[in-house]
Amino acid sequence: MLMENMGLCLDDRPDEGVFRVHRRVFTDPEIFELEQKYIFERTWIFLTIESQLPNPGDFITTWIGRTPILVTRDAKGKLNAFSNVCRHKGSVVQRADKGNAKYHVCNYHGWAYDPTGKIVDVKEHKAGQYSPAFDAAEHNLEPLAKLESYNGIVFGSMSPNVPPLDEYLGEIRFFLDLVMEQGPKGMEFVPGRAAYTFQANWKMQMDNGLDSYHLGSTHASFADVIQRRRKGEGHQEARQYDWTERFRGTGGSFSFKHGHSAIWSRPNEPFKRPIFPSIEEVKKRVGTLKADWMLHGRNTIIFPNFQTADSTALLMRQFRPLSVNQTEMRVWCLAPIGEAREQRSWRLRQFEDFFNPSGFATPDDSAVYEDCHTGAAGSGFDYLDGYGRGMMVQEKGANDVAQSIGINPVTSIQGPFEQSSETWHHPPHREWRRMMEAGLAGKEPY
Ligand code: FES
Ligand SMILES: [Fe+2]
Structure with a gap:
């Protein structure tokens, strides 16, 4: 029933103050399959940041939905992105997370590709007695339909029918600037990255990445530790916020x-933020307004599966749907290139304290995602009501704060932090439904 009528997935009646999500959105395997086709393969997906690939030959591997992706910098310095899938029998070609390679050689039968995706060797081609129908040159890696960067953040799309990236990101670019302009030489991932899986739907992370409401309850043990640190106990180096x-x-x-x-x-x-000692330099470079906003706590969701957070640490996260009830999270701690040693270690202590998989936040968050998935997979009531906080103070368009920073959002909210609105959940869920409906109707989403 839901399949034919995606409208039932959301009970969205703004005039009546109702916004609810059907729990099958999180648990139905058929819906999961459609999401791959109608969302992940049809929109812009975060791939990496450009500073991860500074030199010719550098590469990273990642995913768009279930498709493995290879991003390379070629000899001319150009970025390229391909399905990381061998044209021989479909093996993943490049298995490493990142590195530098003149050739990407498939481990199965040894076909080799250069960083422009060109096939440069079909192993033992001449001895192969291929029919004339086999043209080796037709077996280059399949390029992504679109590849663009915004302020050093690289996105790709498997569909050619997406709007230009600037237009897709729109007004949220201000918040991406605040992430990417903190360092005078740009930003980089602190070497390494954390990856882990949780047994719940990917949209649990889409919802939770901006959820302030859960902090006092889910992360109560962290609040306790902060209180004890205030009295001088334990690990003071993290310099976490009160x-x-x-x-x-x-x-x-x-x-x-x-x-x-x-x-x-x-x-x-x-003063507890690692960029604070550099704030005068930052102000000179980006202006007082942006520098001040870099000191604000800020989290973003870029639909469908990319987030930035600058709260207890500065990080990027991507959550990859593996199946309807399993998701891989990848997390990168972000820092200015060339940051002073003292600031870098301060930043790392903050990151590992809260967001690292072994930190105070991640195990707590994964546990509640799995509890929600277990609950939603059962039977009983249909609609989840966790989307209503803040509805009565939501303003259409730009409020004073938006005007002061020169952005024009669809809706704005301002209030005491503990009010922790849930209305920001609405855009990703509405976009989810819009894209799913377009797909089921046989239409392009854009
Ligand atoms: S699958 Fe790659 S060379 Fe055979
Ligand atoms: Fe959390």
């Missing part, structure tokens, strides 16, 4: 076109 103070502050959110959202909170203990 969350009690943060809850007393002001915050808000914006929703944007194409399913993106951002939340923010006023700077609380800005």
Whole structure:
């Protein structure tokens, strides 16, 4: 029933103040299959940041939905992206996460590709007695339909029918600038990355990445530790924020076109941020307004599966759907290129304290995602009601805060941080339904 009528997946009646999501959206394997086709293969997906591939021959591997992707920098310095799938029998070609390679050689039968995706060797071609129908030159890696960067963040699309990346990102670019312009030489991933899986649907992370409401309950043990640290106990090097103070502050959110959202909170203990010692340099380079906003707490969701967070640490996260009830999370701690040693170690202590898989947040979050998945997979009531906080204070268009930073969101909210609105959930779910409906109707989404 839901399959024919995606409208039933969302009970979205803005005039009546109702927004609810059907729990099968999180648990139905058929819906999961359709998401691959109608969302992941039809829109822009985060791939990497350009500074991960500074030199000719550098590469990274990643995923668009279930498709393995290879991103390379070729000898001319150009970025390329392909399905990381061998044209012989479909093996993954490049198995490493990242590296530098003159050739990408398939481990199965040894076909080799250069960083422009060109096939340069069909092993023992001449001895192979191929029929004239086999043209080796027709077996280059399959390029992605679209590849573009915004401020050093690289996105790709398997569909040629996406809007230009600038237009797709739209007004949320302001928040991406705040992430990517913190360092005078740009930003980089701190070497290494964390990856882990949780046994729940990918949209649990889509929902939770901007969820402030759960902090006091899910992460109560972290709040306890912070309190004890305040008395001088334990690991002081992390210089974590006092969350009690943060809850007393002001915050808000914006929703944007194409399913993106951002939340923010006023700077609380800005001197605890690793860029604080460099803030005068930052101000000179990007202006006082942007520098001040770099000290605000900010999280974004770029639909469908990319997030930035600058709260207890600065990071990027991507959550990859493996199946309806399994998701892989990949997390990168982000830092200015050439950052001073002291600031870098401070940043790492903050990152590992809360967001690292062994930190205070991740195990707690994964546990509640799995609890939600277990609950939603059972039977009983149909609709989940966790989308209603803040509805009564939501403004259409730009509020004062949006105007002060020169952006034009679809909706804005401002209020006490503890109000922790849930209305920013609405854009990704509405975009999800829009794309699914377009797919089922046999139409392109854009
Ligand atoms: S599958 Fe790659 S060379 Fe055979
Ligand atoms: Fe959390």
